[in-house]
Amino acid sequence: MKSQDVRKQFLDFFKSNGHLIVPSAPIVLKDDPTLMFNNSGMAQFKEYFLGNGTPKSKRIADTQKCLRVSGKHNDLEDVGFDTYHHTMFEMLGNWSFGDYFKKEAINWAWQLLTEVYKIPKENLYVSVFEGSKEDNVPFDQEAWDIWKTLIDEDRIILGNKKDNFWEMGDQGPCGPCSEIHVDLRPEAEKALVSGKSLVNNDHPQVxxxxxxxxxxxxxxxxxxxxxxxxxxxxxxMGFERLCMALQGKTSNYDTDVFTPLIEKVEQITGLKYTPNDVALSGVEESEEQNKTNIAIRVVVDHVRAVAxxxxxxxxPSSGGAGYVIRRxxxxxxxxxxxxxxxxxxFVNKLVEVLANQMGDFFPEIIKQKDFVINVIRQEETMFFLTIENGIKYFDLYSQLVNEGDSGKFKRLAGIELSNSDKEQGVFPGFFAFELKDTYGFPLDLTVLMAKNNGLTxxxxEYDRLMEEQKARSRAASEVSADDWVKIMDYGVNGVSTEFVGYDKTEEKPVSILQYRKIDSKKDGVLYQxxxxxxxxxxxxxxxxxxKGILDFGSFESENNDIIEILDTKKENNLIIHITKSLPKNPLNLGTAKVNTDLRSSTSKNHSATHLMHLALRNLLGTHVEQKGSLVNPNYLRFDFSHFSKVSDEELRQVEASVNAQIEAQLQLTEHRNxxxxxxxxxxxxxxxGEKYGDNVRMIEFGDSKxxxxxxxxxxxxxxxxFKIISEGAVAAGIRRIEAITGDAVKDFYQNQENTLAEIKETLKNPQDILKSVASLQDDNAKLKKQVEQLLKEKVGALKSELEKDFQEVNGVNFLAKQVDLSMASTKDLASALGSSKENSFVFLASVEDGLPNIHCYIAKELVASKSLNANAVIKELGKYIEGNGGGQPFFASGKGKNAAGVKEALAHAIDFVK
Incomplete structure (x- = not known):
């Protein structure tokens, strides 16, 4: 049975049993702060379980794209090394919202598996919850009784809380569960070992x-x-695992879900993949072939998730969900x-195969195919620029560790050794951190490289360094939330908030339905x-x-009782108003008032975003699509798909197009619901990437829809x-425009006018300001040449003078001096002096504009023979000038803020060669 048929039969079965079939939600979540990605089939229905909305049907079935690479559910490390874990997978699911329960769910599952898919009953095992004294939840007798009418009792297994009690998160809906396991082992193996003993024990065929x-x-x-x-x-139900069972395979990767991708990798690389059946048959494979198999599995799995x-x-990007995709x-x-x-x-070359394979059911991969290919290609190109150097750097250190001197590289870098660095085969965390910081290698990539070299x-240490870096760049943002306190009875349909903001900026009376306290280390105590x-x-x-206020003093309370609304967000279909306090009596009626000045500025920027989107598509092509935006009262930010810089002339044309639409006084046409x-x-x-309902809101301004x-x-x-302020790249294939409208444009032009007036006054009010500025630039260029020539002569003279001051210390030609030069000239002089002598160690310092700078040149032969390192010198001596710096082992520089420390730094330079 082909995978397309497996999926279709599942949906057809539940459709015939009264279920509404709905499409998969996007793999990236935007309305749930607790999840980065859709990691289970239920994520898109979370609001219904929480009672914050009403589903279109009480019975629903679907197949959901899921990604398990972060947080509680993270299968990334297992991918490639086994035959059944994936980053992205499809979750087939059927749902009942207050309708049927255990009896129907269990019977339908059994009927579909054994009668429709015809999986032999003797290959199946089921589990039920054994109960939990801790939670005061009893053994699931009801599920056990249902199952024993369908399957022999010796095939029913009791599961503990870890395996058989499912929870959405630390808080929220949860309950016991009943799993179904399939035993795909050969009959001979089944006769030796019972499949029951292998359930939930990570056996690849159970x-x-x-x-x-x-x-x-x-x-x-x-x-x-x-x-x-x-x-x-x-x-x-795991779609890929189901296909494995139905296609008689022992690996998900041997099903037609993956084989077209594997064949494409074989074509690109010229290497062959070994199906798992061959591996299980006893055919011995070389270590090299095994690594090839793992690599191919990793590639074909990961391209699905990324695409x-x-x-x-x-x-892909440098933070958040984008960084996970880049990893x-x-x-x-x-x-x-x-x-x-x-x-x-090469990974981008697999997207065409993926689109042909899955595009019928997931049309987004067809429609976005070219964009996906281009983004992946650019990301690959960027990584290839660094991967070779990173791997060379890694291999250098690995060699030192394997030679039994795991601390040598750290000593070369001037970094204090930890105890673990003195252990044979331990790869220091500082170096893993360096690979991440300098070469963009995620920790899991370094762990893999180390593992392949027999290192740990x-x-x-890596986590400590990473945490220190994060602590320097961000404030702590841990948040804890209390339970919701319910003020009013919502009835059977749960919480219901009516949004009236399209027509009003003030509404009265309003009532608080529920609230909760939030404790944030960043913002303190807040209320929702x-x-x-x-x-x-x-x-x-x-x-x-x-933003705005809630006034609870207008109705039942005579006292002024105004609550400031700091922000408004949506979470799991709830509109949440964030405040720093509660009203004196939450039961009082109140008036909700939006800050109309902020709302007006924001609406101007939002409408201008639509007009600009149209202008970009008309000018650059219909490949331009919105990939992100920010609309606030101060400015608008618009990210869009495009693979080259937008020229200044093109930006002027976009501005002109948007302003023409503004001048045309286009009336808003709004289609609601x-x-x-x-x-x-x-x-x-x-x-x-947006989740739309059956009914939507459509906004029209002329041709913009x-x-x-x-x-x-x-x-x-x-x-x-409308005025564009900036344009630039933010990710592979993604450009960003920032622009302003309304009063912000007035302020912009006023500032420009003020700046121009100040320039004219500084230049003594010339008749032709452009001619005057050009004359200044010419004069400046001539003077720079003269200064450069004078500095060269001064450096040359100093070089000849200082060459006499070298002293021989332990076979090293040593020189440490303070000179009266600029930082750039001091750097040049240090390099020139170092090159003039063999086995040279030169340390120069100077003070420019009251700030000290230091430079160290070490002959390359000394770097190799005496384990000297200019980085270590600058780091150590930089302490005396309260500074830091860096460079290469043979030349490094640093800056500081304590000029008085120069003398002491010069005095201690000789310590490195004594």
């Missing part, structure tokens, strides 16, 4: 394929459990480089309030959340004027 979770409880902040008002079913993440809007891609590139002899970008990385109706726009679609198909038929642009939930001006004339 694997879990389906988990039925019975959501009955809510985990509170204090760890206790309370019953949910309704019972739900949340199931998940779908990019197609869903998450490009995955670089891991694939490293394996290809090291074990598949791929010395140029000192991860504790949920109102029954609100004009406050929650952060989303790139637009920042509204229209079917998404109708909106798309009208020409609306939908953004990849986009699906958007943000706040906009009523007429483009309100924007007044």
């Amino acid at each position: 694997v879990e394929i389906w988990n039925n979770v019975f959501m009955e409880f809510n985990r509170k902040a204090d760890g206790s459990l309370e019953k949910l008002p309704a019972q739900h079913v949340d199931t998940g 779908f993440a990019i197609a869903d809007g998450q490009v 995955i891609l670089r891991r694939a590139v490293y394996y290809g480089y090291k074990f598949l002899n791929a010395k140029e970008p 990385v000192n991860v504790d 309030l949920v109102l029954d109706k609100t004009p406050f726009y929650p952060e989303g679609g790139g637009q920042v959340g509204d 229209i079917p998404i198909k109708e909106a798309l038929d009208k020409g609306a642009m939908a953004l990849f 986009e699906l958007c939930g943000g706040i906009h001006v009523k007429n483009t004339a309100e924007i007044w004027h």
Whole structure:
């Protein structure tokens, strides 16, 4: 059975049993601060389990793209080394929201597996929850009784809390679960060892394929459990593992989910992959072939994760979710480089195969194919520029460790040894950190490289250095949340907030439905309030959340009781108002008032973003698509797909186009709650990576038509004027424009005018200011040449004079002096003096504008023979001038702020050669 048929039969089965089939949500989450990626099938339905929304149907089925590479669920380290773990995988799932429960879920699972897919019953084992005294949850007798009508009792296994009690997170809905495992071993092996003993023991042919979770409880902040008002079913079946079982394979990678990609890798590299059946048959493989197999598995797994993440809007970058995607891609590139002899970008060449293979069911990979290919190619190219040097650097240290001198490299770098560095075979964490900081090698990549060289990385030291770096660049941001305190009874449909902000900036009366306290180390104690109706726009679609006030003194309370709204966000379908305090009586009615000045400026920037998007597409081509945005009261930031710099002339044309649309006084045409198909038929642009419902909001300004939930001006004339401030690259294939509108443009031009007036006054009000500036530049260039010539002569004279002051110390020609030169000239002099003598060690210092600088030249033969290192010298002597610096082992420089310390630094330079 082909994988496409496996997927189709699953969905058809549950459709025939009354389930609504819905598409996969994007792999990257945008409305859940607790998750970076969709890591399970239930993530897109979280709001329904939390009671914050009503599903389109009480029965739903789907296949969800999942990514498990961060946080609690992280399978990255296992990928390639076994046959069934993946970074990205599909989770087939069926869901019941307060409808059916254990009986139906278990019976349907059994019917589908044994009657539709025809998996032999004797190959299946099931587990049920044994209970937990800690949580006061009993043994799941109901599930056991249902299963024993379907399967022999000796195939039912009791599972503990770790294996058979599923939780969304530290807080939230949870419940016991019942897993189904399949035994794919040969009959002879089954006769020797019972499959029951291998369940949940990481056997590659006895694997879990389906988990039925019975959501009955809510985990509170204090760890206790309370019953949910309704019972739900949340199931998940691993698509790739199911295909393995149905196609008679012993490895996911031998199914047609992966074989087209493997064949493409074989074609590119000229190497062959060994199917797992061959490996299990007893055919002995060389160590080199085994490494080839692992590398190919890594590459074909990782390209899926990276390609779908990019197609869903998450490009590789240096932070957050983007950095995770970059790590995955670089891991694939490293394996290809090291074990598949791929010395140029190659991962991007697999995207075409992936699109052809999965595009029918996931059309985003077809529509975004060219963009995905280009982004991956550019990322690969960037990494290839550093990977060779990084690996050489790694190999140098590995050689020293294997030679039994694990501390030598650290001594060369002037870094104090830790105890672990004196242990044979230990790869220091400082060096793993250096690889990350200098060459962009993620820790897991260094760990792999070390493992392949028989070394162990000192991860504790790496973590300490990384934490120190983070502490220097960010404030602590740990947040703890109390349970929600419910003020009003919401009824069976849970929390409901009516958003009225498209039409109003003030609403009364409003009531608090629920609130909770948040303790943030960064911001202190905050409160989150949920109102029954609100004009406050929650952060989303790139637009920042509204600010304003809640006034609870207008109705039942005679006293003034004003609460400031610091921000508004959306979390799991709840509109949350963030404040620093609660009203004196949360039961009082109040008035919600948006800060209209901030709202007005933000709406101008948001509408201008739409106009600019259209202008860019008209000018540069329809490949331009929004890849991120920020719209706040001060400016707009727009990220878009484009693979070259936008020229100054093109930027001027974009500005002109947007301002023409502003001057045309285009009226806003807003379509609320229209079917998404109708909106798309009208020409609306939908953004990849966004989760749209069946009905959407469409915004039109002339030819600009986009699906958007943000706040906009009523007429483009309100924007007044549009001005681009900057344009540049932010990631491979992604450009960024920052621009301003309205009052910000007025301020910009006023500042320009003031600056011009100051320049004219400084130049004594010339008739032709451009001619005057050009004359100054000419005079400056002539004077610079004269100064450079004088400095050369001075350096030459000093060199001849100082050459007489070298002294021989332990076979080293040593010189340490302070000179009266600029930093650049002192550096040149140090290099010239060092080159003039064999076995030279030159240390020069000077003071420029009151600030000291130091320079060290060490002859290369001394670096090799005497383990001298200019970096170490600058680091040590830099302490005396309260400075730092760096460079190469044979030449390094540093700057400081204590000129009085120069004398002492010069005095101690000789210590390095004595």
